[in-house]
Amino acid sequence: MLGLERQSAAAAHWTELQYQVALRTDESGSGRLVLVVDQDAEGMIPSEQKGTTELLAFLVAHYLGPEWELENIVVASSVRRKGLGARLVDELLARARKAGSEAVFLEVRESNQAARMLYEKLGFEAAGRRKRYYVNPQEDAILYRCGFQASLRDGL
Ligand SMILES: CC(C)(COP(=O)(O)OP(=O)(O)OC[C@H]1O[C@@H](n2cnc3c(N)ncnc32)[C@H](O)[C@@H]1OP(=O)(O)O)[C@@H](O)C(=O)NCCC(=O)NCCS
Numbered sequence: 001m002l003g004l005e006r007q008s009a010a011a012a013h014w015t016e017l018q019y020q021v022a023l024r025t026d027e028s029g030s031g032r033l034v035l036v037v038d039q040d041a042e043g044m045i046p047s048e049q050k051g052t053t054e055l056l057a058f059l060v061a062h063y064l065g066p067e068w069e070l071e072n073i074v075v076a077s078s079v080r081r082k083g084l085g086a087r088l089v090d091e092l093l094a095r096a097r098k099a100g101s102e103a104v105f106l107e108v109r110e111s112n113q114a115a116r117m118l119y120e121k122l123g124f125e126a127a128g129r130r131k132r133y134y135v136n137p138q139e140d141a142i143l144y145r146c147g148f149q150a151s152l153r154d155g156l
Pocket of ligand 1: 010072083084086087
C-alpha cells in the first residue's frame with residue numbers, strides 16, 4: 001500500500017506506522033475498513049486474504065459510530081480509468097449503508113479533478129471548504145458528503 005501511495009502525488013501520504021495501525025483490528029466500535037484490489041482478484045477481497053501479487057488499488061476508510069470517512073484511495077497509474085476507483089468507492093458506500101451509517105465524508109485537494117469527478121459521479125456533494133488545509137503545496141480542501149436516507153439505509 002505504501003509503495004502504491006508513494007507513486008501518487010495526489011494521494012494522502014501516511015507513514016508505515018499509520019498503515020500498521022489502520023490494519024489492526026479494533027473491538028471498540030470504531031475502526032477501519034481496508035479494501036484492496038490485486039492483480040488476480042476477480043472482485044474485491046478483504047485485505048487479510050490478499051495474496052502476494054501486485055496491489056493495483058486500495059481504499060482506507062475510518063468509522064466512528066454512524067460517521068464514516070474515506071481517508072485514502074489510490075489506483076495504480078497503469079490501470080486508471082478502468083473503473084477500479086468507482087468499484088472501491090461503491091463497495092465502501094454499500095458497506096457503510098449496510099452498517100447503518102448516516103453519511104460518508106471525505107476531503108480532497110481542490111485541484112484534484114479526477115478524484116472530485118469520481119466522488120461526484122458516485123453521489124457525493126460538496127459540503128464545505130477547509131482553507132489552506134493541505135501543505136506542500138498549500139491548497140484548500142473541499143469537503144464532500146454522501147448521505148443516506150433513513151428509508152434506504154434501513155432497507156424500508
Ligand atoms: C482518483 C482515482 C482514485 C480514480 O480512480 P480510477 O480507477 O481511475 O477511476 P474510475 O476509472 O473508477 O473512474 C470513475 C469515474 O471517475 C471520473 N474520473 C476518474 N478519473 C478521471 C480523470 N482523470 N478525469 C476526469 N474524470 C475522472 C470519471 O467520471 C470516471 O467515469 P468515466 O471513466 O466513465 O468517465 C485515481 O485517479 C487515483 O488513484 N488518483 C491518485 C490518488 C488520489 O488522488 N486519490 C484521492 C485522494 S482524496
